[in-house]
Amino acid sequence: MAYKFWTYTPEQIKETYNWECYVFLIAVFVSLTNQFHKWSHTYFGLPKWITLLQDYHLILPRKHHRIHHVAPHETYFCITTGWLNYPLEKLGFWTTCEYYIEKLTGHKPREDDFKWAQKKD
Numbered sequence: 001m002a003y004k005f006w007t008y009t010p011e012q013i014k015e016t017y018n019w020e021c022y023v024f025l026i027a028v029f030v031s032l033t034n035q036f037h038k039w040s041h042t043y044f045g046l047p048k049w050i051t052l053l054q055d056y057h058l059i060l061p062r063k064h065h066r067i068h069h070v071a072p073h074e075t076y077f078c079i080t081t082g083w084l085n086y087p088l089e090k091l092g093f094w095t096t097c098e099y100y101i102e103k104l105t106g107h108k109p110r111e112d113d114f115k116w117a118q119k120k121d
Contacts, residue, residue, distance in 0.1 A: 029080075037079040040065035057081060073110060074098075 001020050005013060036059040039050055043062060054061040060082045067085075068076040076085040077094060088094060098109045 033080045036060045036081070037065070040079070057083070073113070 001024055004016065004020065008016070039046060039054070040060040040062050050059070053059045057064070058081065060079055064082045064085070065076070065079065075089055075094060076082070078084045078088070102108055
């Protein structure tokens with residue numbers, strides 16, 4: 001992106017600017033989401049400022065994310081802040097998505113969750 005901004009003409013930059021910014025922000029926020037999720041699995045050794053962000057629900061709190069890891073693992077899939085978990089659960093968003101995915105693909109959700117752990121011959 002920086003290379004393009006350095007080498008493109010002002011007209012070319014104007015044409016691609018919105019797309020370039022979109023891709024850049026997606027990359028940043030996907031990276032942050034992965035880091036927040038990792039921290040929600042970390043119970044010891046996190047800096048105080050991270051635990052404060054978790055306590056104030058600015059990033060995904062450990063206690064909140066723990067709900068997702070209770071069998072049958074069918075709820076609370078939002079892993080950036082967790083803010084949308086409760087409303088989406090109340091709306092039946094995830095169960096509706098799973099229903100349509102199963103109808104379209106024929107695959108049941110979580111049917112093969114432990115397939116990776118089976119011993120291979």
